[in-house]
Amino acid sequence: MENKPQVSQLDLRPTWDEYFLMLAKLAATRSSCLAFPVGAVIVKNKQVLATGYNGAPAGSPHCTTQGYCYPGLSSCDASTTLPSRAVHAEANAIAQAAKHGISTEGACIYVTLEPCLSCLKLVISAGIHEIYYETSFNSGEKALVRDSFIAEGLVTLKQIHLSETIAQKAASFLLNPTSIPGNKNF
Numbered sequence: 001m002e003n004k005p006q007v008s009q010l011d012l013r014p015t016w017d018e019y020f021l022m023l024a025k026l027a028a029t030r031s032s033c034l035a036f037p038v039g040a041v042i043v044k045n046k047q048v049l050a051t052g053y054n055g056a057p058a059g060s061p062h063c064t065t066q067g068y069c070y071p072g073l074s075s076c077d078a079s080t081t082l083p084s085r086a087v088h089a090e091a092n093a094i095a096q097a098a099k100h101g102i103s104t105e106g107a108c109i110y111v112t113l114e115p116c117l118s119c120l121k122l123v124i125s126a127g128i129h130e131i132y133y134e135t136s137f138n139s140g141e142k143a144l145v146r147d148s149f150i151a152e153g154l155v156t157l158k159q160i161h162l163s164e165t166i167a168q169k170a171a172s173f174l175l176n177p178t179s180i181p182g183n184k185n186f
């Protein structure tokens with residue numbers, strides 16, 4: 001009987017979109033706001049320039065550490081008057097690039113959540129004109145503002161997802177030691 005080579009998970013490589021979305025998801029694991037986790041990765045020529053996640057300004061206590069976002073408010077989302085206490089993931093990634101003197105001109109950004117309008121404006125002004133996101137966010141009037149930026153040719157937005165097989169591969173890489181010589185069972 002002929003021995004057919006088995007297709008192992010090693011043969012399943014993520015697309016570039018999946019790769020950077022996974023990095024954004026990993027960044028989101030560091031989120032420290034009680035609202036919901038968000039991660040972002042700025043990429044240029046397939047190289048990661050900066051990463052970010054949503055959390056309190058550098059040096060200020062994390063929402064998760066103090067147990068609330070604002071006193072008396074369970075989450076940054078719960079206030080109708082105050083802006084999010086957290087610096088959003090996209091803003092943190094842009095700030096990280098700025099801090100280290102890295103140009104974001106002509107880069108693109110991968111985010112686990114479609115940018116809010118504040119981040120969308122910031123992203124555009126940072127010279128980033130391509131956005132890849134996993135989950136939709138803006139609706140109603142906010143979506144109209146977003147669409148006006150798209151119509152002006154300032155930015156493109158594309159919703160992307162991880163394939164099940166790549167997500168499973170990533171999960172097994174995370175759950176087990178990844179680099180064991182001779183182990184082809186992934």
Ligand SMILES: [Zn+2]
Binds near residue numbers: 033034068070075
């Ligand atoms: Zn918060």
Ligand SMILES: [Zn+2]
Binds near residue numbers: 088089090116119
């Ligand atoms: Zn935002």
